[in-house]
Amino acid sequence: MNVDQLMNELERKHPGEKEYLQAVREVLASVEEVYNLNPQFEANKIAERIVEPDRIYAFKVPWVDDKGEVQVNIGYRVQFNNAIGPYKGGLRFHSSVNQSILKFLGFEQIFKNALTTLPMGGAKGGSDFNPRGKSDAEIMRFCQAFMTELWRYIGPETDVPAGDIGVGGREIGYLYGMYRKLARENTGVLTGKGMTYGGSLIRPEATGFGAIYFLEDMLKTNGQELKGKTVSVSGFGNVAWGAALKATELGAKVVTLSGPDGYVYDEAGLDAEKIDYLLELRASNNDIVSPYEERFPGSKFFAGKKPWEVKVDIALPCATQNELDGEDAKKLVENGVICVAEVSNMGCTPEAIDIFLHHKVLYGPGKAVNAGGVATSGLEMTQNSMKLNWTREEVDAKLHQIMHSIHQTCVQYGTEPGGYINYMKGANIAGFMKVANSMVEQGVV
Ligand code: GLU
Secondary structure (H helix, E strand, O other): OOHHHHHHHHHHHOOOOHHHHHHHHHHHHHHHHHHHOOHHHHHOOHHHHHOOOOEEEEEEEEEEOOOOOEEEEEEEEEEEEOOOOOEEEEEEEOOOOOHHHHHHHHHHHHHHHHHOOOOOOEEEEEEOOOOOOOOHHHHHHHHHHHHHHHHHHOEOOOEEEEOEOOEOHHHHHHHHHHHHHHHOOOOOOOOOOOHHHOOOOOHHHHHHHHHHHHHHHHHHHOOOOOOOOEEEEOOOOHHHHHHHHHHHHOOOEEEEEEEOOEEEEEOOOOOHHHHHHHHHHHHOOOOOOOHHHHHOEOEEEEEOOOHHHOOOOEEEOOOOOOOEOHHHHHHHHHOOOOEEEOOOOOOEOHHHHHHHHHOOOEEEOHHHHOHHHHHHHHHHHHHHHHOOOOOHHHHHHHHHHHHHHHHHHHHHHHEOOOOOEOHHHHHHHHHHHHHHHHHHHHOOO
16 A cells, blocks of 8 residues: 555545545554554555445435524535444534534444444444524424434444534434434333443543543553542533543643633632533523633633643543644643543544654554543443443443553554554554454455
């Protein structure tokens, strides 16, 4: 494989799909060397096959808002690769959603899901529907209209969607209700379900908790500990909430949160009440973090700015792709950051990652750090198949063990001759090898 040649070809076929092309280039560059040492990959054109999704469904979602006006959105499901298990990945509802973003997310999901050790393929879906300011009734009508089309393409052994940005427990409930009515079955086709209809304990917390378990391992392996460290977190959604909750519980001090409107600096650090407030803030559906300043005196809101200018030991991007760029990375390094762990998918730009690797900052890529979310979705699928529920402790112990195993795999494949662990390389190689070998064994399909 020649990465530049392959990328030129892909750029020609998919012009302008910048997030997708960015994600593909990162993975191919990481695996190039090991790929070329395994002639069976080239013989089976694994690289050319793995970068194209199996199929993409795109459909119109018409619905009626509270004023009686007809609205039209676009819905998608990108079924990327099911070599190791049914397609699996979340649904994102956000105004920025387009095919490039869902292809990048679906592509990342292949390797993330492979790292979890569970049998799940990669997929992603969603819509350009913007939940901001929508009423509960509007959210329900939109979810129902979306599922009216999507239900034909998914199934418990075919494709199992879940949540992502803009899709939480409430949306999964409305989506599941419509699926169940149309398919006339109760087989747990979505994950992230409520506890009254087949959900798993710990699933809401899992992405954030898993990320902190992974972070603990990163620090420990490098002679550090989480207790007493200052941490900046971006975002204030489900992922930021889970990460802040676990980091605080383990003795770290979380000093920032952010939204599309700017960031909040809280020198005293988050506590249980402040973390609970995040749920309230999110439920308001306004997508702004600034009300935090008024609610908690002593904190300060910085309009239009990102939290990466604050001096911290650890930075946790928890919001969205490319939220931390080269300039932000420089500031963090100047301020002595020791670890940056992406809890969002592809939270750092390639320039930012280069700076972290160059300065030997511990950098954890999203596909390893945030894999606890989808791993716990996998555990929800297992419980649904067995038609029983595990306790909180059981699920948490399994999540913990999966995160340890992902960390161990990254160390195995990513340790450089000088001892520095390149987690990006480790995660990409380990995830890729598993899927690529599985594709070789199953022939050209
Ligand atoms: N959207 C989450 C992710 O990026 C979870 C996917 C799932 O649970 O299927 O991994």
